[in-house]
Structure formats: C-alpha cells, structure tokens
Amino acid sequence: MQDQTTRAHDILAIFLVSIAHASSHFYHLVIPSLFPWILPHFNLNYLQGGTLVSTFFVTSALGQSATGFLVDKIGPRLSMYLGLICLASSAFVLGLADNVPMLFAASILAGLGNSVFHPADYSLMNYNISQRYLGHAFAWHNITGNIGWAICPFFMVLMAENVGWREAAFAASSVALIVLGFQLFFRDVFSIDQSSKKFVSEEKDSGGAFSFLAVPSVWMCFFFFFFTSGAFGVLQSFSQSIFRNAYGLNLAGASAALMAYLIGAGAGALVGGFIAGQSRFSSNRVVAVCIAFSALMAVVLASEILVGYWAVVLMFLMGAGTGVAAPSRDIMIRSATVAKLGQRSFGRVYGFTYCGMDVGQSLSPLVFGPLLDKGMFSLVLFGVAALQTAAIFTALQVSDGEKKADVPSGA
Known part of the structure; x- marks a missing residue:
C-alpha cells in the first residue's frame, strides 16, 4: 500500500x-x-x-x-x-x-x-x-x-x-x-525542500555560497552543456540551409530533417528514463556512449556517404542518441552535487550548469555562420561532431560520487 x-x-x-x-x-x-x-x-x-x-x-x-x-x-x-x-x-x-x-x-x-x-x-x-x-x-x-x-x-x-x-x-x-x-x-506534493531537517543535518561543509565554483565536476557539467547545446544550436539555426545545399533536399525535406532530430530526441528520452533508473549503469558513461553515437551520426552526415533523404534518418538517430543521454545527464549533475556539496545546493548548481546551454546555443551560430557564408556546409557538420566529441570527455570527467544516493519521496 x-x-x-x-x-x-x-x-x-x-x-x-x-x-x-x-x-x-x-x-x-x-x-x-x-x-x-x-x-x-x-x-x-x-x-x-x-x-x-x-x-x-x-x-x-x-x-x-x-x-x-x-x-x-x-x-x-x-x-x-x-x-x-x-x-x-x-x-x-x-x-x-x-x-x-x-x-x-x-x-x-x-x-x-x-x-x-x-x-x-x-x-x-x-x-x-x-x-x-x-x-x-x-x-x-x-x-x-x-x-x-x-x-x-x-x-x-x-x-x-x-x-x-x-x-x-x-x-x-x-x-x-x-x-x-x-x-x-x-x-x-512538494513538501520537501532545502530547509527540511534531513538536508540540514546532512549538509556538507561546503565553505560558502560560491564554493560550488571550486568543484571541477560542476565546471565539467557546465562545459558539457556548452558543447552539446552548441552542436544543437548549429542544427537548429542552419539545418535547412545545410541540407538544401549539401544534400539537395527541398525546403520540406530539410525541415523534416530537423523535425526528425526532435522526434528522435523525444523518443530517446523515454528510453533514457528507464536506463537512468538502472543502478548498474554509470550515468556519465551512459551519457558518453550516447553522445559518441550522436557524434558518429554527425560524421556520417558530414562525409555524405549516404545522400538524399538519408539525412532525415541520420538526424533521427543523432537526436535519439542525445535523447537517451538526457535523463542520465541530469542524474550525472545530481550525483556531482550530492557528492561534493550536499543536497541543499541543487538550485545554484543546476542554475549554473544550465547556463552553459544558453551560452553554447547563443555562440555557436556566430562561430559557424561565417563557414556557411563560404559554402562549407559539410565542414559545419564536422564541427557538430567535434562539439559532441568534446562533450564526451567532459562527461567522463564528472565524478560519479554518490551516484545513487537516495532521495525521499515526500509521500
């Protein structure tokens, strides 16, 4: 009961x-x-x-x-x-x-x-x-x-x-x-927060409000978001131009490629939710493997080994990789927070690490836009793969710490 x-x-x-x-x-x-x-x-x-x-x-x-x-x-x-x-x-x-x-x-x-x-x-x-x-x-x-x-x-x-x-x-x-x-x-329903006695008694000696900035894993999570959102920012902003020019797709086909990525990401997240709940899987390694798969799909896209509407299939697979990684990614951040700072620091850590998403997504179009102006469409896709590859190394650097520390249900 x-x-x-x-x-x-x-x-x-x-x-x-x-x-x-x-x-x-x-x-x-x-x-x-x-x-x-x-x-x-x-x-x-x-x-x-x-x-x-x-x-x-x-x-x-x-x-x-x-x-x-x-x-x-x-x-x-x-x-x-x-x-x-x-x-x-x-x-x-x-x-x-x-x-x-x-x-x-x-x-x-x-x-x-x-x-x-x-x-x-x-x-x-x-x-x-x-x-x-x-x-x-x-x-x-x-x-x-x-x-x-x-x-x-x-x-x-x-x-x-x-x-x-x-x-x-x-x-x-x-x-x-x-x-x-x-x-x-x-x-x-949300009766438990940072003021609950359990978290006050378990609070670690973190050394101050900004001490989380001295934790390497927090910075690795920030840069993980920076690289992965930078890659997505390129696809979100320029996928239509890339696939119309590099793959010869019409506007509808090029738009379908981005839609396929988003659908793949949604479907992947559902699968990733089950994987993230399995204690035998290390969250940062799950993230690394899934992002490596997405980077591989970006390389295949950039190489133009498969042409035409294969772009839609490859974009779906790339999105599925990032989607499966997403729940484990958030578990990864939680693990780094609990291990080093205690459970009363969730707000500032998630707030800071997710800033990497905003920064990466805002800067990547500025970096890759000039390449598109020069007609280097395939090179931009290689750039997407490079950003995702960089994200793999940041994920592997995040300490698992108390990866499966329990959280009260509030029920």
Whole structure:
C-alpha cells in the first residue's frame, strides 16, 4: 500500500513539474509567434524584432545563475510560483503594449520568469521524487519542454487570426495562471525542500555560497552543456540551409530533417528514463556512449556517404542518441552535487550548469555562420561532431560520487 502511495505521489509530482516546464517553453515563443502582427503595428523590422528575442535569452541566461541562489534560499516551490507570475505578467504587458519599450519590458519579464525553471524544477524533482522514478521524471521534463514549444505557435496564431494579437497575448497570460492554479492546489506534493531537517543535518561543509565554483565536476557539467547545446544550436539555426545545399533536399525535406532530430530526441528520452533508473549503469558513461553515437551520426552526415533523404534518418538517430543521454545527464549533475556539496545546493548548481546551454546555443551560430557564408556546409557538420566529441570527455570527467544516493519521496 505504501508503495502504491509513493508511486501515485511521484506520478503527480512529475506531472506538476512537467506542466510548469512546458509553460516556460511556451513563453519562449509568445512574442516571436506574434511578429506578423507586432512588427507592422510598431513599424519594426526583423532585426529589431530579433532584438526582442535576444533580450529574452540574455535576461534568462544572466538570471539563471542568480535564481539558483534564490531557489536555495527561499525554496524551489515559491521560486516556481514567482516564475509563473512573471510569465503571466509578461504576456499581460505585451497585450497592453502601446510603445516599443513596453515590448522590451514584456521580453525582460518573460526572461526573468524563464530563468527560474531549471533550478526550481530540478530541485523539486530531486527533493520530492523517489530515486526509482527520478530518471522518468527527468525524461518527461525534457519531453514536455518540447511540447510547450510545439503548442505555442499554433495557439498564438490561431488566437491572433480570430480575435487579434492583443487578445492572443492576454490569452497567453492565462496559461501560466492555470498552471499556477494547479501548483497551488497540489502544493503539498512538494513538501520537501532545502530547509527540511534531513538536508540540514546532512549538509556538507561546503565553505560558502560560491564554493560550488571550486568543484571541477560542476565546471565539467557546465562545459558539457556548452558543447552539446552548441552542436544543437548549429542544427537548429542552419539545418535547412545545410541540407538544401549539401544534400539537395527541398525546403520540406530539410525541415523534416530537423523535425526528425526532435522526434528522435523525444523518443530517446523515454528510453533514457528507464536506463537512468538502472543502478548498474554509470550515468556519465551512459551519457558518453550516447553522445559518441550522436557524434558518429554527425560524421556520417558530414562525409555524405549516404545522400538524399538519408539525412532525415541520420538526424533521427543523432537526436535519439542525445535523447537517451538526457535523463542520465541530469542524474550525472545530481550525483556531482550530492557528492561534493550536499543536497541543499541543487538550485545554484543546476542554475549554473544550465547556463552553459544558453551560452553554447547563443555562440555557436556566430562561430559557424561565417563557414556557411563560404559554402562549407559539410565542414559545419564536422564541427557538430567535434562539439559532441568534446562533450564526451567532459562527461567522463564528472565524478560519479554518490551516484545513487537516495532521495525521499515526500509521500
């Protein structure tokens, strides 16, 4: 009976964290989805519109490390509530906007709200979900983020076409409020946080708030995200151009290649959730093997041994490799945190390491764009493989430490 209660608790906790993460990804695309209406209304060009998007991601990147400290200070549950309020406020301000500064205010509010979710979500999962379901929790966390991306453009465009872009923005604000309502109604599910007596008594002598920066494994996790997200940033930004030129695909085929990668990543994450829950597998070695497979697929793509629509198949396989690695990747970060810093440092460690994702994804297009301008499409794919190969070595350098330290279920 206790086992069934724990299972029900963990499933509900996974659902609550997942819908919160999906909502944060939803707000990534609220403003860009309304560009066909916003840009002409405010007489903006696409470069100026892109600045709104950059403002969002810069705010999120800078805020993520800071909110990691906030999460460890006031707790992940309250931090998540504040993040959802910021997201709802951003869309509301967007709907009221009658000048460009208000658009930037909306973008900044959305970035601040988004910055909370990685440190808060991962802290909530690590504190409140039992060890055997933790891999599945990490898997669904990844998958629902992609679902949030997929839903937003459809929702926003449908609303804007039928009732207007301002009304669409107001409707978007309701998404975070609905999710907040769920979180408040089921708030007792997340009853364990960094202030719980168990974690206070087990706290390691970490030497200060910034001591995690002296832990090599934390930096290895940061650079792992830097390299893997850099590789994805290339594919996300330039895959259509690469496959149209290197493989001769039409626009639909080139777009299908990126979609295949995302589908493969989602399917792989489901499998990875089961693998991450197996104690006999070392998380960093699982990550290394899966990323090595993805790097191999990138090399095959770059070599153009297989041509035409084989690109779609290879992209699916590359995405599957990164997807299977994802839950073990998050277990890897947890292990490094518990082993060196104790369980009250989840917020700041996840916040800092996930900054590597923002940095890598923002810089890689700047590095590889000039190569594309010179027509070096295959070389860019070799670059993707090189970034993924670098990530393998960072994963292998992460200490397993207390890899399977138990986490109370909160049930």
